[in-house]
Amino acid sequence: MTVLAVSPEKIKEAVSAALGAKVRQIQVALGEVTVQVDAAVYLEAMQLLRTAPGCKFEQLIDLCAVDYSTYQDRVWEGPRYAVVSHLLSVSLNQRLRVKVFCPDDDLPVVSSLTSMWEGAGWFEREAFDLFGVLFDGHTDLRRILTDYGFVGHPFRKDFPLSGHVEMRYDNDQRRVIYEPVSVEPREITPHIIREDKYGGLH
Template identity: 60%
Template sequence: MSAKLDALCQKLQERFGDALQSTKIALNELTVEVAAGDYYATMQALRDEKEFSFEELIDLCGVDYSTYGDGAWVGKRYATVVHLLSIAHNVRLRVRVFAEDDEFPVTDSVTTLWSSANWFERESFDLFGIAYTGHHDLRRLLTDYGFIGHPFRKDFPITGHVEMRYDPDQGRVVYQPVTIAPRENTPRIVREDTYGDPKHG
């Protein structure tokens, strides 16, 4: 597989040149990184050009790199990572694109190239707050309509911002500030002195 990936990597570098910001082969997988401005055109070429023929988008997700490497990450915070499959050439490719603005992360939508990207991009928008320009129906997918924030961001509190409950007096669900007191649970482990000693089975 390594020779196949090496050949694909070479083809990609020849075809896209400076549009590829990095290429890396690790664990029998090829990852390329493209700039946000080159993302859509590169993805279209990967789908349409016969030497690549990535007919299927099999996964797309958002990533928050703010605490990557125990907080040692330097660079843009939010990325979209796409996994492509070429059935014709029996090869996979991972494409990563970073949003230019950490305050309001935006990348192009690829739903016009692969319809399977639709719910993946909605999920990424919902959980990470990454907006996808050109998506025809970008709205929350997993959280409630009144949900505040994006729960997969590394700075999102574990308890959330609000909780909801049914109020029998009002006859409806109501939102209220979180009432869970923060605490740290440390399990208490009790073992005998002879634990693990085969003579004291």
């Protein structure tokens, strides 16, 4: 039996009813519903979204971090880092995006979802590795994409393009070693040709 997709407005109503005062902001844009909750109620809100009759978002299908420091090329006012989750209800055929901002920019921390969705473990490790977001309650929070000796978090907007260190294999020591980056940072300015008949063009 096919379950018809629920309209975004109906999803918004169901989520608002389930979360009540825990909703900081909820909106429909481009046919998708996004709800924002505070870090203090994040775990409780996710549990409600998973079990409430009108929600039943049984599956976590994605989780990532976002650095809002230069969002839309302007000065961002508010917390810098957010964690964004995408939930799916197979039984009700509906989807939801959940956003939570980390209260502290210097030490971005939110609760881990691994107690509810074990599959969140790898997503949260990726968010930690690339953005430096810590997940309280995660039992194995270590790098997953970069090397263990990697310095910094490469998806942060202020991370240098050349990085902080480079690695190479040293034949004398017979191991991989890390050294400061030897490449000078530079801006590449495109060369504009202003010849009237360049390449046979008139």
